[in-house]
Amino acid sequence: xxxxxxxxxxxxxxxxxxxxxxxxxxxxxxxxxxxxxxxxxxxxxxxxxxxxxxxxxxxxxxxxxxxxxxxxxxxxxxxxxxxxxxxxxxxxxxxxxxxxxxxxxxxxxxxxxxxxxxxxxxxxxxxxxxxxxxxxxxxxxxxxxxxxxxxxxxxxxxxxxxxxxxxxxxxxxxxxxxxxxxxxxxxxxxxxxxxxxxxxxxxxxxxxxxxxxxxxxxxxxxxxxxxxxxxxxxxxxxxxxxxxxxxxxxxxxxxxxxxxxxxxxxxxxxxxxxxxxxxxxxxxxxxxxxxxxxxxxxxxxxxxxxxxxxxxxxxxxxxxxxxxxxxxxxxxxxxxxxxxxxxxxxxxxxxxxxxxxxxxxxxxxxxx
Amino acid sequence: xxxxxxxxxxxxxxxxxxxxxxxxxxxxxxxxxxxxxxxxxxxxxxxxxxxxxxxxxxxxxxxxxxxxxxxxxxxxxxxxxxxxxxxxxxxxxxxxxxxxxxxxxxxxxxxxxxxxxxxxxxxxxxxxxxxxxxxxxxxxxxxxxxxxxxxxxxxxxxxxxxxxxxxxxxxxxxxxxxxxxxxxxxxxxxxxxxxxxxxxxxxxxxxxxxxxxxxxxxxxxxxxxxxxxxxxxxxxxxxxxxxxxxxxxxxxxxxxxxxxxxxxxxxxxxxxxxxxxxxxxxxxxxxxxxxxxxxxxxxxxxxxxxxxxxxxxxxxxxxxxxxxxxxxxxxxxxxxxxxxxxxxxxxxxxxxxxxxxxxxxxxxxxxxxxxxx
Numbered sequence: 254x255x256x257x258x259x260x261x262x263x264x265x266x267x268x269x270x271x272x273x274x275x276x277x278x279x280x281x282x283x284x285x286x287x288x289x290x291x292x293x294x295x296x297x298x299x300x301x302x303x304x305x306x307x308x309x310x311x312x313x314x315x316x317x318x319x320x321x322x323x324x325x326x327x328x329x330x331x332x333x334x335x336x337x338x339x340x341x342x343x344x345x346x347x348x349x350x351x352x353x354x355x356x357x358x359x360x361x362x363x364x365x366x367x368x369x370x371x372x373x374x375x376x377x378x379x380x381x382x383x384x385x386x387x388x389x390x391x392x393x394x395x396x397x398x399x400x401x402x403x404x405x406x407x408x409x410x411x412x413x414x415x416x417x418x419x420x421x422x423x424x425x426x427x428x429x430x431x432x433x434x435x436x437x438x439x440x441x442x443x444x445x446x447x448x449x450x451x452x453x454x455x456x457x458x459x460x461x462x463x464x465x466x467x468x469x470x471x472x473x474x475x476x477x478x479x480x481x482x483x484x485x486x487x488x489x490x491x492x493x494x495x496x497x498x499x500x501x502x503x504x505x506x507x508x509x510x511x512x513x514x515x516x517x518x519x520x521x522x523x524x525x526x527x528x529x530x531x532x533x534x535x536x537x538x539x540x541x542x543x544x545x546x547x548x549x550x551x552x553x554x555x556x557x558x559x560x561x562x563x564x565x566x567x568x569x570x571x572x573x574x575x576x577x578x579x580x581x582x583x584x585x586x587x588x589x590x591x592x593x594x595x596x597x598x599x600x601x602x603x604x605x606x607x608x609x610x611x612x613x614x615x616x617x618x619x620x621x
Numbered sequence: 622x623x624x625x626x627x628x629x630x631x632x633x634x635x636x637x638x639x640x641x642x643x644x645x646x647x648x649x650x651x652x653x654x655x656x657x658x659x660x661x662x663x664x665x666x667x668x669x670x671x672x673x674x675x676x677x678x679x680x681x682x683x684x685x686x687x688x689x690x691x692x693x694x695x696x697x698x699x700x701x702x703x704x705x706x707x708x709x710x711x712x713x714x715x716x717x718x719x720x721x722x723x724x725x726x727x728x729x730x731x732x733x734x735x736x737x738x739x740x741x742x743x744x745x746x747x748x749x750x751x752x753x754x755x756x757x758x759x760x761x762x763x764x765x766x767x768x769x770x771x772x773x774x775x776x777x778x779x780x781x782x783x784x785x786x787x788x789x790x791x792x793x794x795x796x797x798x799x800x801x802x803x804x805x806x807x808x809x810x811x812x813x814x815x816x817x818x819x820x821x822x823x824x825x826x827x828x829x830x831x832x833x834x835x836x837x838x839x840x841x842x843x844x845x846x847x848x849x850x851x852x853x854x855x856x857x858x859x860x861x862x863x864x865x866x867x868x869x870x871x872x873x874x875x876x877x878x879x880x881x882x883x884x885x886x887x888x889x890x891x892x893x894x895x896x897x898x899x900x901x902x903x904x905x906x907x908x909x910x911x912x913x914x915x916x917x918x919x920x921x922x923x924x925x926x927x928x929x930x931x932x933x934x935x936x937x938x939x940x941x942x943x944x945x946x947x948x949x950x951x952x953x954x955x956x957x958x959x960x961x962x963x964x965x966x967x968x969x970x971x972x973x974x975x976x977x978x979x980x981x982x983x984x985x986x987x988x989x990x991x992x993x994x
């Protein structure tokens with residue numbers, strides 16, 4: 254008898270916990286995407302746009318956007334709350350930052366997310382060329398829900414290209430680390446579609462420069478090992494004077510970095526790439542089934558990768574941004590005191606960076 | 622014939638087997654600290670602070686060895702018998718009351734801290750008293766069963782809790798050795814404070830000093846195994862955190878382990894931190910129950926004529942009231958900090974004190990036998 258009462262009380266306690274706060278799905282605006290921009294007013298510098306799905310009484314699904322200006326990201330949320338009859342709650346969102354705001358610095362906004370347990374660590378981050386607000390509000394016939402489209406877009410990108418896999422955790426991780434800078438994908442809404450423009454490289458929390466898509470590919474190779482990737486390159490053939498297209502697929506690359514810090518004024522970091530892949534497309538004149546020509550061709554690809562890597566590294570050094578994490582390697586080869594005394598920013602821009610590439614074509618497809 | 626355990630095969634006086642005992646020790650070592658442990662070691666021990674877990678492990682083992690030695694030298698007598706053979710009971714009463722106070726306080730504050738974090742994460746508007754009633758009620762059920770049944774129940778709770786640790790392996794793709802840095806214990810460090818803080822993560826085993834009359838022979842290995850299990854978990858979690866987060870990121874995050882579980886994404890489970898933290902309630906429940914049980918044992922020894930159930934009510938009522946007092950996470954942490962310091966004091970002072978008494982008794986016996994000769 255006593256046991257029954259015990260069980261009864263325990264069950265009652267359990268159910269009582271549900272009475273505290275209830276969230277009825279029809280009364281909620283579950284945020285799918287939020288965009289932060291700089292507003293025109295000086296008093297309320299932050300403009301927040303939220304997008305959430307709606308269902309009409311006829312059962313038609315759609316989306317709604319609301320915008321408000323405020324002094325901080327949460328103040329804008331309170332203002333947005335006054336614009337709707339629904340209760341706004343966070344969801345598995347994509348967070349967009351306008352170009353202007355990204356260039357000013359994002360950490361104030363991102364840090365408020367870390368306080369809020371509603372915002373998960375896997376929330377996707379991206380930059381929008383122009384205004385994030387415009388991208389969320391843009392109506393594209395083939396895309397019923399911009400936010401969901403973007404979320405799946407970034408997820409796909411992350412699978413193809415590791416450096417594009419950007420979320421709150423990675424952004425903060427690289428921001429707080431002293432030897433690497435974060436990156437975020439850059440989208441544009443100009444034209445008929447939402448388009449990926451490249452990768453935004455940061456210095457601290459400020460967006461400094463945009464890397465093009467082909468530069469992003471090289472960055473991906475230089476950043477770490479790749480198990481299954483693709484590489485589209487166009488090689489200039491000196492003989493014919495034409496540009497030849499080449500698509501390498503099923504790329505497996507091993508990335509090794511060597512640091513020489515003995516000479517303080519002339520530190521060297523060498524990136525050694527060992528790349529294996531198969532040819533899916535080749536528009537040039539070489540006969541790849543012939544071994545000699547294949548070796549020659551491999552050399553061409555190696556040269557292409559070396560020269561482009563060098564170009565990219567020079568660009569990164571020029572903008573003082575280090576998304577590859579070269580600083581981490583240098584740091585780990587120095588003592589704590591030397592690293593802290595060293596002005597890494599200055600050292601980085603004059604650092605001697607070398608790239609060594611070895612390309613092996615595993616196969617050249619089914620035909621000659 | 623089925624072999625019966627216990628004293629003369631008496632089921633009611635069944636003795637604790639070392640295996641469930643080691644699980645019990647593992648479960649009653651402070652669970653909530655785990656969630657902030659990586660930050661604590663980073664804050665106080667600096668870069669590669671995860672290594673400090675090993676040093677603390679050695680310290681705790683010294684502490685446990687003292688308990689094991691007492692058991693051996695005392696030949697299975699309970700510590701009350703040992704103490705009261707030399708020191709009169711009325712001298713000990715204030716110390717007993719202090720220990721009771723600290724243990725009840727630690728149990729209640731652990732409970733309140735858990736409830737506050739739980740509320741912050743999942744149910745911000747839910748009254749804390751409801752949770753407290755729930756915990757007190759469950760502890761009552763556990764306490765009524767006595768230590769043997771408690772141990773059994775805690776083993777079951779452990780089986781529910783333990784699979785969570787495997788979720789850590791899903792984080793390996795994000796893991797990078799370069800983040801560990803080659804610097805050891807550099808940065809703004811404070812080893813003394815750090816040792817105190819990290820030591821609280823291992824507290825709980827000190828209650829085992831009351832187990833002597835209830836255990837099978839050769840049980841002391843269970844203490845070491847239980848403590849080793851805790852260390853493995855602490856070590857694994859802090860180690861993974863240092864490779865998963867960047868150093869400054871750990872410093873910024875109040876509960877890095879929460880973030881760690883937040884990031885796990887398994888096909889059938891996303892944001893596992895909700896599940897993990899909810900299941901942690903079982904560990905908290907074990908801790909609460911064992912501290913209350915310890916307090917009850919001391920009370921029983923002090924006033925032998927009063928029924929044990931009476932003490933359960935007194936303890937739970939005072940635990941309940943204590944848990945209601947602090948009204949913010951900061952004040953709970955302040956309470957918990959001071960109570961844990963007292964707890965560490967008890968964990969060291971009590972065995973040292975009992976050891977001293979034992980030596981006096983042994984010396985006396987020697988003299989008496991010498992005189993008899």
